[in-house]
Amino acid sequence: MTKISERSDDDPGHALVRCSDADDFFELSIDNVCVAGLDGYFKRVSPSWTRTLGWTAEELMSRPSLEFVHPEDHAVTLAGRQRLHGGAELGPLSNRYLCKDGTHRWFEWRSVAHSDRQLVYAVARDITAQKLAEAQLSEAKQVQEKLQRQLIFADRMASVGTLAAGVAHEINNPLAYVLANVQLLVAALRELKKGAFSPQLAEADEMALAAQEGAERIGKIVRDLATFSRAEEERRAVIEVWPLLELAVNMTFNEIRRRARLVKDYGPMPRVEADQARLGQVFINLLLNAAQAIPEGCHDANEIRIVTSTDAAGNAVIEVHDTGAGIPAQIMGRIFDPFFTTKPVGTGTGIGLSICHSIVTALGGEISVTSQESVGTTFRLQLPAATRTAEKAAAAASEKTSFARAAVLVIDDEPAMGKILRRVLREHQVTVVTCARQALELVRSGKHFDVILSDLMMPDMSGMDFYTQLSQSFPRTAERVIFVSGGAYTPTVKAFLERVPNPRIEKPFNAQHLQAMIQRFV
Secondary structure (H helix, E strand, C coil), rough: CCCCEEECCCCCCCCECCCCHHHHHHHHHEEEEEEECCCEEEEEEHHHHHHCCCCCCCCCCCHCCHHEECCCHHHHHHHHHHHHHHCCCCCEEEEEEEEECCEEEEEEEEEEEEECCEEEEEEEEEEEHHHHHHHHHHHHHHHHHHHHHHHHHHHHHHHHHHHHHHHHHHHHHHHHHHHHHHHHHHHHHHHHHHHHCHHHHHHHHHHHHHHHHHHHHHHHHHHHHHHHHCCCCEEEEEECCCHHHHHHHHHHHHHHHCCCCCCCCCCCCCCCEHHHHHHHHHHHHHHHHHHHHHCCCCHHHHHEEEEEECCCCCCEEEEEECCCCCHHHHHHHHCCCCCCCCCCCCCCCCCCHHHHHHHHHHHCCEEEEEEEEECEEEEEECCCCCCHHHHHHHHHHHHCCCCCCCCEEEECCCCCHHHHHHCCCCCCCEEEEECHHHHHHHHCCCCCCCEEEEEECCCCHHHHHHHHHHHHHHHHHCCCCEECCCCCCHHHHHHHHHHHCEEEEEEECHHHHHHHHHHCCC
16 A cells, blocks of 8 residues: 655645556546645645635645635534544544535535544545435425415314304394485484483484494404405495595594594595495404504504505505504515414404405405505505496496396295395385295286395205296296395305306395395396
8 A cells, every 4th residue: 555645744835746656546536536634724725625615735735724614514513523633533524615606515524533643634525415305305395384284274274164164054044124214214313313202212313323333343254254265245236445445544533543643545546446345344454553562552553544645556445554563584485374463362253354455456456555564554555546447337337326126036935134124125015924935926927027046055945956946937037136145155056046147135134235235137
């Protein structure tokens, strides 16, 4: 075996360590072979170092080898050297070395020290490709885990959505006639107050209004659940945004006034095509969030500002600014996630902003947020302007304002629903039945109905079965069916509603909207 000759210990320079037969080993090795001193300098390096890193042998040996090591790998490299100084073999040890072009390559080292000679003999294998493959595999694994989490989340959301739809359906049926009765009671009390005033009548009016407000709040919660569990049918129209903002302000002002000054900075804005109730829900949620971000009792020190404008693309822009606590940066990416909330238990469901995002994006718009802790938050909505076609259609629809009396058939297995619909539609000629088969017999007997309001889910014969049989014998009459639903759409019901073009109305319904739907058929 050829012995490698080293420089003398008193040689202050960094000359190459010479060898004879070992030259071939250094020259031909595909790995990076080197001899280094315990002083931290390379003494000899094989040509593969230059091919791998781009440095010349002289450049590599002129500086402490640690200067070529990635700063993040200094600790593990120095710890390895300590083990070598103790006489132990080292390997494998991995670290990154600096290339002349500024990049780094991974090496896996196997080293042995000769303490008498104060030298280290080492082989550094380039494992950069392996490290890149490991990184790609790790990234792929993370993506897979993320997708798995999303699948689990989607499955959980589907289960929650099914439960939410079922709860909404069970609440909607009784809530529909409770709310309708209270609305009629409020209207009746107002008529009575016009005749003569009495403290008892005024108190009864206040009680009825409180009951109506409570029922409407329950209805909002149910609508939120229904919106979360499925995509509701939208009733879009071309609308002005300002009146809707004003309505949202009126509904939330009790929360706002205890916490901040309200500033309205309304600039020019185009009309938009939207479902008025759903867009109003967005504004209400954003204003409530803004108010709840500010503690009570700080009215003079805080502000909620509503700004409207038109952007360069002609979109309607609505901004809600608050000077509240702000949103921490680490949760900004989650605020539109369903059921994510920073509010205490009992003060929020965590689906408000998720619903806002769904509604705005369904309209072709965008909702974004900027926030700074202890400074405040701004939610920004961009809604596309209504097209000219939609504007013309809205103008044509507004021309028909006359009222026409209609013959209405109501089919609902809940007797209370039949009673309240008879009251709500008292200007019309209303026939109420609790069985779809009875309704079929009335039509077959030759009785004419301008409109048929049919519940979807009924025992014995459902509204879907009723429609199917009706359309076979009386197709024109079947076109006049309006479906009344409390939610809880099964796959069968969803498929039916997608196939059938007839309109539908949700419980609890708005009396004015129901009247408007009936007028379409008269």
